[in-house]
Amino acid sequence: MITFLSSPKAFSEHTGKIQRNAIRSWLAVHPDTEVIIYGNSEGTADVCREMGVHHVPDISYSPSGVPYFNSIVEHARIYARHNVQCYLNCDILMTEAILKAIKPLEFPRYLIIGQRIDLSEGVDLDVTAGNWKEELRRLVEQGKANMHAPSGMDYFIFPRGVWEGLPPLVIGRGGYDSALPAFCFRNKIPLINGTLAIIAIHQFHDYGHLLGGVKEVLYCTDAQNNRRLHNVYYSVSNSVDAQWLLVNGASILNSIQKDRLRRIELKLRFDMEYEFLSKVVRLIWRIAKATKIIRPKWFTIKDILNLLEPGR
Incomplete structure (x- = not known):
């Protein structure tokens, strides 16, 4: 509870x-x-x-x-x-x-x-x-x-x-x-x-x-x-x-929102404490996002409405 x-x-x-x-x-x-x-x-x-x-x-x-x-x-x-x-x-x-x-x-x-x-x-x-x-x-x-x-x-x-x-x-x-x-x-x-x-x-x-x-x-x-x-x-x-990610009553690895550049940045920043390098990767990530090479996955209201279907 x-x-x-x-x-x-x-x-x-x-x-x-x-x-x-x-x-x-x-x-x-x-x-x-x-x-x-x-x-x-x-x-x-x-x-x-x-x-x-x-x-x-x-x-x-x-x-x-x-x-x-x-x-x-x-x-x-x-x-x-x-x-x-x-x-x-x-x-x-x-x-x-x-x-x-x-x-x-x-x-x-x-x-x-x-x-x-x-x-x-x-x-x-x-x-x-x-x-x-x-x-x-x-x-x-x-x-x-x-x-x-x-x-x-x-x-x-x-x-x-x-x-x-x-x-x-x-x-x-x-x-x-x-x-x-x-x-x-x-x-x-x-x-x-x-x-x-x-x-x-x-x-x-x-x-x-x-x-x-x-x-x-x-x-x-x-x-x-x-x-x-x-x-x-x-x-x-x-x-x-x-x-x-929590899906259908289970916790699974979050491959849906997988973003390799972002994962590298987080590892450099928090695991290895290489803050400067993490900022370099962040800059590359921003450029990739601006040019639509990377499209971060957000969940939408349609994803939520699917959860409300009968039997789910």
Whole structure:
């Protein structure tokens, strides 16, 4: 079974609505699902009482007041009921597909990441309803649900205790999501692409809670520290780089997204620590991509709809 971990924004207006939707979807995954909510954003304590989920307000924060990922996963390592844990943003809807995805994993350590589906502004989807698959298909046909690029990583599934030795990392700021795959590469932790097994749906929101908007998320002091401490200034990793792929209830080698130049770059950078050579290979890769010699394989919304066919 699984424990969901998250640190929400203030539960106000539209943000409060989508965050409640997200938590409700996690609780519906299985009767024994555990949800732990971290931080002291406005309304969090009341919502946790209302929805019957655990609330942990006392965690470590950066000087700007944003929670550290390290503090969250360390608490979960000690106190969470389940060994399999999923940290995810509090606007992400999850379905019961996640349970099937985590069953075949034979690795003692791993990280599962994947692409998400984006809902358009003003679109609601209740994944706890019996007809949610049909509704998602309808939204796709109307152009109101689309696949996000691999660069957007909103969920991270891992076993208890895998983050020992992780340098300080501030959630929700630039460099945060790419730092986790980089840590896995450096520490020989298998990286698994869960896109074809896990239906993760992102509800639309703006960045009105931040004075600087998206720019603040990407370039604030916390973001600069994330990139510096984790050395993720360039060529950031995402689900396309995963060595393994979850398909039809099994973990297989990721030959679908095989990119030899990229694999060489990652080996030089993380295994051999030849950073300059890795940058040279990266430059060659960019040229090859620009001239369409290399065409990186992303999964599309059609790939996801195939998963929703009856009997799959």
